[in-house]
Amino acid sequence: MNPGSLIDTDRYDLADPSLAESCRRQFEDEGVCILPGFLRADVLPSLVDECRALEPQAFHSRSSSTPYLTQPDESLPLGHPGRRLVHSSVEVVAYDQFPSVSLLRALYEWDPLTDFVRRCLGLDRLHRYGDPFGALNLSVMREGDELCWHFDMADFVVSLAIQSSLVGGEFENAKQVRTANEPNFAAVAAVLDDAAPELVRTEPMTPGTLMLFNGRWSMHRVTTIHGPESRYVALLAYDTEPGTDSSPELKLSRYGRLPGERVPS
Numbered sequence: 413m414n415p416g417s418l419i420d421t422d423r424y425d426l427a428d429p430s431l432a433e434s435c436r437r438q439f440e441d442e443g444v445c446i447l448p449g450f451l452r453a454d455v456l457p458s459l460v461d462e463c464r465a466l467e468p469q470a471f472h473s474r475s476s477s478t479p480y481l482t483q484p485d486e487s488l489p490l491g492h493p494g495r496r497l498v499h500s501s502v503e504v505v506a507y508d509q510f511p512s513v514s515l516l517r518a519l520y521e522w523d524p525l526t527d528f529v530r531r532c533l534g535l536d537r538l539h540r541y542g543d544p545f546g547a548l549n550l551s552v553m554r555e556g557d558e559l560c561w562h563f564d565m566a567d568f569v570v571s572l573a574i575q576s577s578l579v580g581g582e583f584e585n586a587k588q589v590r591t592a593n594e595p596n597f598a599a600v601a602a603v604l605d606d607a608a609p610e611l612v613r614t615e616p617m618t619p620g621t622l623m624l625f626n627g628r629w630s631m632h633r634v635t636t637i638h639g640p641e642s643r644y645v646a647l648l649a650y651d652t653e654p655g656t657d658s659s660p661e662l663k664l665s666r667y668g669r670l671p672g673e674r675v676p677s
């Protein structure tokens with residue numbers, strides 16, 4: 413199987429320089445670039461089946477941190493986002509759990525996709541992540557799961573929406589609520605309080621969508637899931653340097669194990 417056949421190439425010709433250029437401009441200006449229907453509608457049922465088969469292996473973690481992914485700084489004034497705790501409950505299937513026949517694995521390991529993402533991000537070099545767990549993840553979110561408001565520590569995240577939940581599971585984005593020079597704590601606090609709906613938009617993560625997202629300046633969350641349908645999103649990780657790996661601490665908290673250890677039951 414050619415992984416390229418999963419992509420709707422009538423709509424998105426990856427080799428067309430004007431496509432990558434318009435994505436690059438959107439990503440640079442808005443901090444987000446969305447390609448709806450990137451995956452062909454007729455392959456989505458096979459991808460959903462693959463995700464359903466992987467779902468029982470997902471590791472469930474719960475975490476609490478500030479939206480900056482730090483521990484609260486009690487020396488800050490009350491209400492400051494740097495001392496606010498937010499809570500997440502997420503389930504993740506790691507890269508080494510995708511079988512060799514996995515369609516998502518084949519697509520992630522397909523060089524023309526890596527090169528397309530590189531051009532959309534306007535980078536000279538891009539490598540698939542060197543982390544044996546974190547390179548490709550399936551995020552499985554079920555009843556009660558949520559990803560709290562947070563900023564990412566990386567400049568980009570690449571995701572593929574496979575299945576939506578029936579209720580909740582919205583990707584909410586306080587787009588570019590801060591900049592490198594302006595932390596905008598008042599606006600961040602207002603978003604955390606649900607008091608600034610005008611600063612928040614919902615990104616249309618319909619199944620089949622490819623999203624490139626810069627979460628360093630845009631605070632974002634995935635709202636609490638309700639209903640019997642799991643939300644499936646594949647997270648494709650890259651780095652500008654080859655062989656980049658994550659720390660043992662991050663592996664233990666996100667996957668519950670270290671390389672060479674058995675998957676916790």
Ligand SMILES: O=C(O)CCC(=O)C(=O)O
Binds near residue numbers: 551564583632645
């Ligand atoms: O599940 C998603 O749609 C995105 C996940 C995300 O934002 C993150 O991992 O920072």
